[in-house]
Amino acid sequence: MKESSFISKTIAKVKDSKKTTKIDRTIEKDSRKKIVFFSWSIVILLFLCSIGSIFISVSGIVDKNKINGNEIKPNKVDLLNYPAIENYLNPFVDKYMNVTADIEQNKKRQEELSLYLIQSDTDNSKLFELGQVQGERILNKKNVYSIEQMKNTIQVQYVIDYKNVTFSEKEIVKKVKVANKEELKKEKVTVRKEEPKTAILSIQITEKGGVYAVNGAPYFTNIYSLKGEIKQKGTNENKDEYTGAKKEKIEAFMTEFFTKYTTSNLEDLTYIMKNPESVNNVFLLESVDSILIFKDNDKFRVDAVVSFVDVSGVTTKQGFLIGLSEKNGHFYVEYLKHK
Incomplete structure (x- = not known):
């Protein structure tokens, strides 16, 4: 009985042990699932946060590029091909400006000019049509005056020298011989009158893929000046001119320096210049016209x-900005700039 009881207890313990192992395995499996789920949740959350931050950044950039509801486009540098534009338009200007009284030639002119026009839904075939021409227009010379990138087009302006030619009839009296007698006879002759003109011819063109087309008919305006009153920002502003004890010594050195600048070779100038240059065999020094000296800490600027x-007697004036340092009582040119 005792043996059977012992065996029964042993079998019961084994069964309990199997149940415990099975439960542990089930718990371990569930734990792994939870860990995997938690890990993927973190990854997905980080991914969504990244997407959100990118969207917010882009939105911020877009908002910064908008002022008063108008979107600001990034600056675009338009590089104009000046030689190509001029080569394209030169024949057009020649054809446009030269007009004769010959009807057939003017029709040919109209056809050739129309080939330059941009393609559009508008019928521009009569844009260069001429009325009843009584005289001539002759182009003498042309020069490109301005090329400017506009909003949607390129504006090209030429200064043109041309002449308007008109013809009129005039009655004159001529002496003619009739039966060995001189008689006065009235005769009508054609008188040619030329009137020189100078103006600006403006042409609007469009560029696409390196080729060009004319936007419409050119127009004439009076010549305007390109000359402006622009004040150069000087390097000597807000600085007082040096009038100290070394002023006369510096002035004497500058005369000596420019004499050597016109007579010495580069090797000789290395003793007084950091970066030697010379106009030897090109010019001789005529005069030092003006010198202004300014103190820069322990150095000087002239x-x-x-x-x-030159040998032909032609005088050339040049401006210089020179930096000087002093070593052992001798001046040395640290830099020389042309103005």
Whole structure:
């Protein structure tokens, strides 16, 4: 009985042990599932956060590029091919400006000019049509005056020298011989009158893929000046001119320097210049016209205007900005700039 009881207890313990192992395995499996699920949840959450931050950044950039509801486009540098534009338009200007009284030639002119026009839904075939021409228009010369990138087009302006030619009839009296007698006879002759003109011819063109087309008929305006009153920002502003004890010594050195600048070779100038240059065999020194000296800490800056003369006697004035340092009582040119 005792043995059977012992065996029964042993079998019961084994069964309990199997149940415990099965439960542990089930718990371990569930734990792994939870870990995997939690890990993927974190990954997905991080991914969504990244997408959200990118969207917010892009939205912020877009908002910054909008002012008063108008979107600001990034600056675009338009590089104009000036030689190509001029080569394209030169024949067009020649054809446009030259007009004769010959009807057939003017029809040919109209056809050739129309080939330059941009393609559109509008009928521009009569844009270059001429009325009853009584005279001539002759182009003498042309020069490109301005090329400007506009909003949607390129504006090209030429200065054109041309002449308007008109013809009129005039009655004159001529002496003619009739039966060995001189008689006065009235006769009508054609008188040619030329009137020179100078104006600006403006042409609007469009570029696409390196080729061009004319947007419409050119127009004439009076010549405007390109000359402006622009004040150069000087390097000597807000600085007082040096008038100290070394002023006369610096002025004497500048005369000596420019004499050597016109007579010495580069090797000789290395003793007084950091970056030697020379106009030897090109000019001779005529005069040092003006010298302004300014103190830069322990160095000096000299603003000079100098006159040179060549073998033919032609005087050339040049401006210089020169930096000087002093070593052992001798001046040394640290830099020389042309103004």
